[in-house]
Amino acid sequence: MKLSDLEHHEILWLCKRLALEASALIMDIYASEFVSTLKSDGSPLTLADRLANDHIVEGLSNDYPDIPILAEESADDPRRLSSDWCFIVDPLDGTKEFLAKNGEFTVNIGLVYQGKPVLGVIALPAKNELYTGLIGDGAYRESSNEEAVSLHVSDRLDYLIVIGSRSHAQPEEQALLEAHRHQIASLSVAGSSLKGCRIAEGEADVYYRFGNTMEWDVCAMQAIVEAAGGVVFDLHGQPLTYNHPTPRLHGF
Numbered sequence: 001m002k003l004s005d006l007e008h009h010e011i012l013w014l015c016k017r018l019a020l021e022a023s024a025l026i027m028d029i030y031a032s033e034f035v036s037t038l039k040s041d042g043s044p045l046t047l048a049d050r051l052a053n054d055h056i057v058e059g060l061s062n063d064y065p066d067i068p069i070l071a072e073e074s075a076d077d078p079r080r081l082s083s084d085w086c087f088i089v090d091p092l093d094g095t096k097e098f099l100a101k102n103g104e105f106t107v108n109i110g111l112v113y114q115g116k117p118v119l120g121v122i123a124l125p126a127k128n129e130l131y132t133g134l135i136g137d138g139a140y141r142e143s144s145n146e147e148a149v150s151l152h153v154s155d156r157l158d159y160l161i162v163i164g165s166r167s168h169a170q171p172e173e174q175a176l177l178e179a180h181r182h183q184i185a186s187l188s189v190a191g192s193s194l195k196g197c198r199i200a201e202g203e204a205d206v207y208y209r210f211g212n213t214m215e216w217d218v219c220a221m222q223a224i225v226e227a228a229g230g231v232v233f234d235l236h237g238q239p240l241t242y243n244h245p246t247p248r249l250h251g252f
Contacts, residue, residue, distance in 0.1 A: 003085075008119060011064065012134055015109040015121040016142075018059040022052035022091060022107045023125035026098075030126070036099055044095045049073055052091035052107060060087050060109075067111075070247055072216045084114050086243045090216035094192030103127060104191030110219030115241035120223030122193050131197045133220075133227030139200050153230040154202035159185035163195045163204035170210040196221030200228035208252075210235070215247035 003011070029048035036044045053073035060069055064087075068080035071089035080086045087109065092098060094105035103126035110120045122131040131151075133139040139151040154161075162184055164173060177184060190198060196218075198204040219242055222232040234240055235251040 019123035088219040097191035108220040117223035120220030133224030139228035160205040172210040193221040
């Protein structure tokens with residue numbers, strides 16, 4: 001199966017629409033008296049996760065039934081392991097931030113070809129913003145009140161702005177930062193894939209993640225960062241790849 005440049009733009013448009021529609025569903029729950037449960041791995045789950053997941057998966061499946069989907073809240077589709085193409089979806093990244101009602105949660109939709117990110121969409125429901133990236137065509141930030149803004153990573157080579165996780169900081173990260181403190185201008189934290197958006201728009205320079213995370217947490221973010229001129233590697237300096245039998249990443 002091959003996709004033309006036109007189809008890439010059509011898929012990007014679809015992902016944008018679905019991310020915004022999922023955002024509206026999420027914000028309806030966000031404004032209500034909702035409750036959460038725990039999944040088998042101990043992570044929280046809300047009705048917002050499920051509604052957003054079902055809406056995105058249904059929309060992608062209807063328009064592109066031949067492209068399998070790896071989504072956090074859906075049963076795994078074994079077709080994906082023999083497919084060059086795969087959508088990778090996190091319907092609500094940053095559920096802990098959602099529960100804390102700090103606004104730092106996102107909707108992530110990515111598309112990979114032969115394990116490499118092709119495009120990504122990240123919506124920030126509480127901020128009414130949308131970040132997009134199409135490899136070879138650039139990255140953009142959109143909101144309802146302004147025209148799309150082209151994004152590019154910063155050109156700082158020293159006195160770097162480091163951004164880290166609000167909920168998943170690791171001792172290894174602190175040790176690394178301490179060892180290179182003479183090169184660091186400031187530190188900040190943010191939730192979910194918002195950190196990658198800050199890298200893409202040049203508001204931060206470096207984001208390390210030690211420990212395990214899942215493909216759906218990173219895929220859309222990587223596409224946007226790379227479309228904006230950045231790079232994303234694993235902790236051994238190799239490019240991250242996706243659509244593995246066990247969709248777990250060991251840091252980046």
